[in-house]
Amino acid sequence: MAVMKVIEIMANSEKSWEEAVKNAVKTASKSVKxxxxxxxxxxxxxxxxxxxxxxxxxVKITFEVEA
Known part of the structure; x- marks a missing residue:
């Protein structure tokens, strides 16, 4: 059984909301696997x-917690 965790973060972009979401995921992935x-x-x-x-x-980012 997988255990999932959700974190909430803020991000921004000068170009678009789509890029802001991509920035959120890119930044979060530096410390969250x-x-x-x-x-x-x-x-x-x-x-x-x-x-x-x-x-x-x-955004709310969901990730799997490693056991």
Missing amino acids: NIKSVYVKEQNANVKGDSITDYRVI
């Missing part, structure tokens, strides 16, 4: 004038 899935919990963006300057996400 066996990542199985990512769930986007929240998306928001910073705006300056009439342009989005920063895309932000809060």
